[in-house]
Amino acid sequence: QSVLTQPPSASGTPGQRVTISCSGSTSNIGRNTVNWYQQLPGAAPKLLIYHTHQRPSGVPDRFSGSKSGTSASLAISGLQSDDEADYYCAAWDDSLNGHWVFGGGTKLTVL
Amino acid sequence: QLQLQESGSGLVKPSETLSLACTVSGGSINDNSYSWGWIRQPPGKGLEWIGSMYNSGTTYYNPSLKSRVTISVDTSKNQVSLKLTSVTAADTAMYHCARGDVVAAADRWGQGTLVTVSS
Numbered sequence: 151q152s153v154l155t156q157p158p159s160a161s162g163t164p165g166q167r168v169t170i171s172c173s174g175s176t177s178n179i180g181r182n183t184v185n186w187y188q189q190l191p192g193a194a195p196k197l198l199i200y201h202t203h204q205r206p207s208g209v210p211d212r213f214s215g216s217k218s219g220t221s222a223s224l225a226i227s228g229l230q231s232d233d234e235a236d237y238y239c240a241a242w243d244d245s246l247n248g249h250w251v252f253g254g255g256t257k258l259t260v261l
Numbered sequence: 262q263l264q265l266q267e268s269g270s271g272l273v274k275p276s277e278t279l280s281l282a283c284t285v286s287g288g289s290i291n292d293n294s295y296s297w298g299w300i301r302q303p304p305g306k307g308l309e310w311i312g313s314m315y316n317s318g319t320t321y322y323n324p325s326l327k328s329r330v331t332i333s334v335d336t337s338k339n340q341v342s343l344k345l346t347s348v349t350a351a352d353t354a355m356y357h358c359a360r361g362d363v364v365a366a367a368d369r370w371g372q373g374t375l376v377t378v379s380s
Contacts, residue, residue, distance in 0.1 A: 152307060185365050187308070194357060194370040195300075195308065201364045238308050240366045246324040250310040250366040 153178065154239050154253035161259040167227040170256045172239035174220050178251055184222040185240040186215055189255075195238065199224065226258075234260045263288040265358045265371035273352075273378050279345040283358030283371055290339045291316060296361045297334055297341040301354040302373070309354075311343065313361055348378045 155173040162168040172184065186199035197206055199215035202222065214225045222241075226233055239253040269281035281299070290297060298313025298321075312322035314332045322330050331344045341358060355375050359367030 183364055187367075194372050195367070196370070197365055197368045200368065204364075206368065240308075240310070242363075242366075248321055249323055250313075250321075250361075252308045252310060252366075255307040 152254040153243065153251035154241065156237075156239060156253035156256045158254070159257050159259065161261055162226075162229045163261050164229055164231060166229045167225060168229055168258065169226075170224045170237050170239075170258070172222045172224070172253050174222070174241055174251075176220060177245045178220075178241040178243040179217060179222055180220040181244055182242040184215060184217055186213075186224045187238045187240065189236040189238065190232075191235070198237075229260055231260045234258055263360070263369050265360065265369060267356060267358050267371045267374040269374060269376070271375055271377060273348050273376060274380050275349055275378055276347055279343070279348050279352060279376055279378075281343045281356055281358075281374060281376070283341045283343075285339045285341070285360075290334060290341065291336050293317070294362060296321075298332055298359055298361060298367075299341075299343045300357045300359050300367060300370075302357070303351075303354040310366055311345075311356075313359075313366075314341070350378050352376070353378045 183202040187195040188198045189195040202217045203215045236255045238255045243251045264286045296313040299311040314320045329346045355373040357373040358371035360369040
């Protein structure tokens, strides 16, 4: 069971805006920034968002991140077929000398 | 362009030690801005952070694996290594080498190497 909680699935049609939630606690999301990763089928994960809302070079601005309290969200606007992938959130957890924790992942289907 | 390439045994017997290496090319493992570590993914399941090490020597481990894990860096070879002792079938996974920093568990990933624990 993952420390961060994500819905197992999400879906949307091309052009739509979808959001994926990530719920944690005061020791992780509540105190620290959040990462989001995209994993396309058969590929290694790729960093999509860091520092809660920053995008690495090359990531389209259709992807955005936010946080409120102990929950975070990834929003994808202008949904495209090649956005179909698994999405994972992660955050540093201050407990037990510190460690990274991940969400269980959300499979996004583009209908 | 930074590349990370994992290598090691793809089949390990139960109770034995899993050993993997990750060779970093296109950049120096000596860069103090980053940590170097491992993340795994069991077949059909989600990501699990194993641990990471900074050049200062400071290491952080997943509390659930800490008693069995050792991560080390060899700057002369530009390599980061993973040892996981007393493996069981639950340790079967794709193991990814990763570069991280204080705001990202991993900003660069290796393609991963599949390790199966079976007799």
